[in-house]
Amino acid sequence: DQQVKQNSPSLSVQEGRISILNCDYTNSMFDYFLWYKKYPAEGPTFLISISSIKDKNEDGRFTVFLNKSAKHLSLHIVPSQPGDSAVYFCAASASGNTGKLIFGQGTTLQVKP
Amino acid sequence: SAVISQKPSRDICQRGTSLTIQCQVDSQVTMMFWYRQQPGQSLTLIATANQGSEATYESGFVIDKFPISRPNLTFSTLTVSNMSPEDSSIYLCSVLRPGRLEVYEQFFGPGTRLTVL
Numbered sequence: 524d525q526q527v528k529q530n531s532p533s534l535s536v537q538e539g540r541i542s543i544l545n546c547d548y549t550n551s552m553f554d555y556f557l558w559y560k561k562y563p564a565e566g567p568t569f570l571i572s573i574s575s576i577k578d579k580n581e582d583g584r585f586t587v588f589l590n591k592s593a594k595h596l597s598l599h600i601v602p603s604q605p606g607d608s609a610v611y612f613c614a615a616s617a618s619g620n621t622g623k624l625i626f627g628q629g630t631t632l633q634v635k636p
Numbered sequence: 637s638a639v640i641s642q643k644p645s646r647d648i649c650q651r652g653t654s655l656t657i658q659c660q661v662d663s664q665v666t667m668m669f670w671y672r673q674q675p676g677q678s679l680t681l682i683a684t685a686n687q688g689s690e691a692t693y694e695s696g697f698v699i700d701k702f703p704i705s706r707p708n709l710t711f712s713t714l715t716v717s718n719m720s721p722e723d724s725s726i727y728l729c730s731v732l733r734p735g736r737l738e739v740y741e742q743f744f745g746p747g748t749r750l751t752v753l
Binding site for chain 2: 525527559566567571620621622623624625626629
């Protein structure tokens, strides 16, 4: 049973526009959510996180939104840059920031110049 | 950010053999984690390795198949035993370290790409 789902395997956007990556989850016990970016042949890199007591968190061009009632979170990248092209993973934890994460399948983002 | 190295970076092995993957961190950390990513799948936590105690395995993973050592606060090994083609995956080491945005952030190593023939 996939507890964290990224239903879009890929997304293509134009440079300068907004990229919106979506993630759904089923476990209501999740209390901490994260986004990671992964380039080929590298490990995932932490981007941004949000705890369940918040509905928005931002860091520069990256904003994560959490809708607990819908069990949905999204990552907005504005403006998108070609260097943002990578695989983006959504992850969740039911035990806070303890390192025990459940990941989605990933969405490949391509930002076209 | 944490500097995490893994050896080997990739390997091709025959079924029935075992491979030990090493993870080295540039500073002391309490908790280390081993994940795997099977082809086309998401990352899955195998076990949590704390120094001085036995590793804690997630559901579906057992010590006989994935023995883990944690001899000190900067090093850990994961062995994939009696391999079968289903073990073909990327195996990643991960640590919790103080980060830029959060008190603790989870950093990942570059991964070990294992192919079992």
